[in-house]
Amino acid sequence: MDKNKNTYKLLCIVCPEGCEIEATEIDGEFAFEKGICKRGQDYARQEIINPCRFLTTTVRIKGGVQTMLPVRTSEAISKDKLAEAMQQIASIETTAPIKLGEVICSNVANTGIPLVASKTVAAI
Amino acid sequence: MKKTNCDVAVIGAGPAGLAAAISAYENGARDVILIERDKYLGGILQQCIHNGFGIHVLGEDKTGPEYAEHFIQQVEKLPINCLTETMVLDLSENLTIQASSKQGILHIQPKAVVLAMGCRERTRGAIALPGKRPAGIMTAGTAQRFINCEGYLPGKKILILGSGDIGMIMARRLHLEGAQVQAVVEIMDCIGGLSRNLVQCLQDFDIPLYLRHIITDIRGDKRVEGVDFAPLGDEGQPQLDKKISLDCDTLLLSVGLIPENELSKKAGIQLDKITGGPIVDKNFHTSVPGIFAAGNVAQVFDLVDHVSICGMQAGKSAAEYARGELEHFSESLSKVKAGPGVGTVLPQVLSGPADGPLKFYLRARQVTRKALLQLRNSQNEVVFKKKFRTVRPAEMISVTADNLDCSANEYTFELIGEDNG
Numbered sequence: 232m233d234k235n236k237n238t239y240k241l242l243c244i245v246c247p248e249g250c251e252i253e254a255t256e257i258d259g260e261f262a263f264e265k266g267i268c269k270r271g272q273d274y275a276r277q278e279i280i281n282p283c284r285f286l287t288t289t290v291r292i293k294g295g296v297q298t299m300l301p302v303r304t305s306e307a308i309s310k311d312k313l314a315e316a317m318q319q320i321a322s323i324e325t326t327a328p329i330k331l332g333e334v335i336c337s338n339v340a341n342t343g344i345p346l347v348a349s350k351t352v353a354a355i
Numbered sequence: 356m357k358k359t360n361c362d363v364a365v366i367g368a369g370p371a372g373l374a375a376a377i378s379a380y381e382n383g384a385r386d387v388i389l390i391e392r393d394k395y396l397g398g399i400l401q402q403c404i405h406n407g408f409g410i411h412v413l414g415e416d417k418t419g420p421e422y423a424e425h426f427i428q429q430v431e432k433l434p435i436n437c438l439t440e441t442m443v444l445d446l447s448e449n450l451t452i453q454a455s456s457k458q459g460i461l462h463i464q465p466k467a468v469v470l471a472m473g474c475r476e477r478t479r480g481a482i483a484l485p486g487k488r489p490a491g492i493m494t495a496g497t498a499q500r501f502i503n504c505e506g507y508l509p510g511k512k513i514l515i516l517g518s519g520d521i522g523m524i525m526a527r528r529l530h531l532e533g534a535q536v537q538a539v540v541e542i543m544d545c546i547g548g549l550s551r552n553l554v555q556c557l558q559d560f561d562i563p564l565y566l567r568h569i570i571t572d573i574r575g576d577k578r579v580e581g582v583d584f585a586p587l588g589d590e591g592q593p594q595l596d597k598k599i600s601l602d603c604d605t606l607l608l609s610v611g612l613i614p615e616n617e618l619s620k621k622a623g624i625q626l627d628k629i630t631g632g633p634i635v636d637k638n639f640h641t642s643v644p645g646i647f648a649a650g651n652v653a654q655v656f657d658l659v660d661h662v663s664i665c666g667m668q669a670g671k672s673a674a675e676y677a678r679g680e681l682e683h684f685s686e687s688l689s690k691v692k693a694g695p696g697v698g699t700v701l702p703q704v705l706s707g708p709a710d711g712p713l714k715f716y717l718r719a720r721q722v723t724r725k726a727l728l729q730l731r732n733s734q735n736e737v738v739f740k741k742k743f744r745t746v747r748p749a750e751m752i753s754v755t756a757d758n759l760d761c762s763a764n765e766y767t768f769e770l771i772g773e774d775n776g
Contacts, residue, residue, distance in 0.1 A: 244551035248745050285406045287418055299506045301404035301420045317531050331424055350420035
């Protein structure tokens with residue numbers, strides 16, 4: 232019996248097919264059922280090892296034509312960092328004018344990934 | 356009353372309207388007026404702060420505001436006349452527009468009009484939801500606007516009815532903002548939105564999903580206090596003995612979108628009972644000569660990219676019509692129908708002659724594995740076919756067919772599971 236054998240079931244979201252992928256991990260090596268495409272296998276591997284998500288949220292903005300500034304992480308961050316990132320972002324308040332793509336916070340939840348503005352907001 | 360003439364007037368500055376206005380100008384229309392009732396351009400994209408926009412059109416995964424800004428910047432570089440905070444009140448069959456603005460009532464006489472009013476959310480009234488009528492019941496889109504644009508959390512304990520994309524996206528958004536999302540309740544056997552949202556909005560945060568369940572009661576006098584829901588039995592009746600009661604202070608509805616066509620009706624445009632939008636040809640020309648319809652006003656799309664593509668085509672056609680270079684389709688031309696297995700099809704009319712490939716947007720009626728899509732002509736001959744591994748009602752199918760004879764033919768799209776023959 233293998234000591235380090237794990238099986239995972241996940242729903243593939245790479246394309247509209249929406250395959251149900253069953254992956255078996257033995258000592259860090261992954262095995263897939265027949266018919267799972269290369270992109271699906273890459274997706275599943277990433278989802279099992281370190282699932283990452285773009286975080287999109289808002290921060291308060293002073294002196295602007297709007298009160299909320301939509302922001303995003305410039306790259307996907309580890310899924311288990313989302314809650315910590317939200318805590319950190321809750322205390323941020325910025326000031327208009329802000330340009331699309333401007334860095335709002337240089338390091339989200341110690342990932343080294345910045346938070347950037349996803350909209351231009353003019354000052355009043 | 357202020358009177359203005361122009362080549363092309365576009366009603367609505369969401370993704371369809373922005374693309375239509377740019378395309379109308381780029382295709383030779385010189386006086387283009389873009390009319391928007393909100394203070395800012397961008398439409399609903401402004402509140403859709405999540406990503407997933409633009410993968411097809413821009414080759415990048417953008418958020419709603421980023422996607423909108425890409426088009427707004429182009430509009431602002433061109434001499435397009437943007438009338439914001441201007442609400443169109445009337446549109447007539449001879450294309451006269453009456454609008455209310457800060458300057459008073461405007462009277463606009465364009466040579467061509469593009470309708471780009473988008474769609475609106477189905478509300479409680481439309482689905483006959485039982486129970487009391489306390490505060491705290493709103494559409495998912497309203498909650499989205501409260502949180503993302505106004506900065507208010509609409510509640511702390513949330514129940515969501517309907518698993519459309521906005522509903523699932525709001526489940527994640529509310530969870531991340533610290534609210535407790537009790538459940539998503541869906542009447543159908545499958546989710547109403549895209550699978551990526553099932554994974555990244557519900558499964559990521561362990562938000563319970565109840566398929567084939569229906570709300571049986573809403574509790575609370577002043578504010579929502581809780582919701583009861585029950586599984587559906589074989590005959591579609593709620594099984595009250597298996598009722599689940601959950602406490603919540605807010606109930607969000609994500610139960611479908613309806614194309615916004617009040618103006619189209621005023622102009623006497625013929626509507627398709629199934630899509631809820633105007634009947635259009637490949638140029639997005641409606642039954643009224645000179646009026647075009649693009650985006651969700653014609654049919655509810657699931658990807659903004661397709662909305663922009665339709666907007667571009669409609670804008671180009673409107674510019675051509677304004678110059679007198681495009682004819683209106685006549686009654687005698689070919690019609691396209693949704694046959695077995697197909698929910699909706701766009702365009703519904705083929706204006707001839709077919710001078711190249713024709714793009715169709717379809718929606719499947721049900722989830723079908725190994726599906727075969729066929730297009731038959733009046734002689735029942737198959738003139739086009741394409742295979743799909745899986746088709747789902749939530750994910751629109753777009754196909755391109757070549758060499759169709761557009762003179763007085765009746766075409767029917769059908770979707771069959773290959774296993775059933």
